[in-house]
Amino acid sequence: MMKYAICYVSTAAPEISDSEIEDILKLSSSNNNDDQITGILLFSNGNFFQVLEGDKKTVTILFEKIKEDGRHQNLIPIFKKEIENSKFSRYEEEFLSLDATYDGEKMAYYSSYVEKLDPSIQSPVRYVLKNFS
Numbered sequence: 388m389m390k391y392a393i394c395y396v397s398t399a400a401p402e403i404s405d406s407e408i409e410d411i412l413k414l415s416s417s418n419n420n421d422d423q424i425t426g427i428l429l430f431s432n433g434n435f436f437q438v439l440e441g442d443k444k445t446v447t448i449l450f451e452k453i454k455e456d457g458r459h460q461n462l463i464p465i466f467k468k469e470i471e472n473s474k475f476s477r478y479e480e481e482f483l484s485l486d487a488t489y490d491g492e493k494m495a496y497y498s499s500y501v502e503k504l505d506p507s508i509q510s511p512v513r514y515v516l517k518n519f520s
């Protein structure tokens with residue numbers, strides 16, 4: 388069955404605290420794993436990077452809700468497309484701390500995800516992910 392994927396970047400609201408970010412990451416993970424939505428949410432240096440995959444209607448409704456969330460702004464869609472299969476086996480979330488040293492193993496994992504994407508969108512996604520390393 389065809390699935391749908393949405394990917395975007397956004398900026399956290401200026402007044403938001405680390406614990407509020409942790410709340411968003413935890414809640415999205417438990418909601419999405421319950422709703423069979425796979426993908427990833429990364430937070431690093433004030434920015435979010437998210438991929439949502441699943442049933443088209445479910446993912447679209449969720450994305451509309453996320454867009455209205457006042458805890459982030461300047462949302463820039465990277466792609467919205469039909470996909471044959473989910474690229475992620477579950478929904479994962481990660482707070483990449485500013486001073487944490489670059490984790491080669493994790494970035495290799497994210498890069499392996501990018502390699503499975505349509506060639507036309509690999510380059511913008513790679514560019515965005517670089518800012519998360």
Ligand SMILES: Cc1cc2nc3c(=O)[nH]c(=O)nc-3n(C[C@H](O)[C@H](O)[C@H](O)COP(=O)(O)O)c2cc1C
Nearest residue numbers: 411414415416418419435437449452453456458459
């Ligand atoms: C950057 C960002 C990403 C989010 N991602 C999700 C998500 O993947 N799943 C989710 O359920 N909520 C996510 N949320 C939270 C939703 O905007 C919303 O607050 C949450 O779904 C609770 O909605 P409700 O009060 O209608 O239940 C995200 C919020 C932000 C700021």
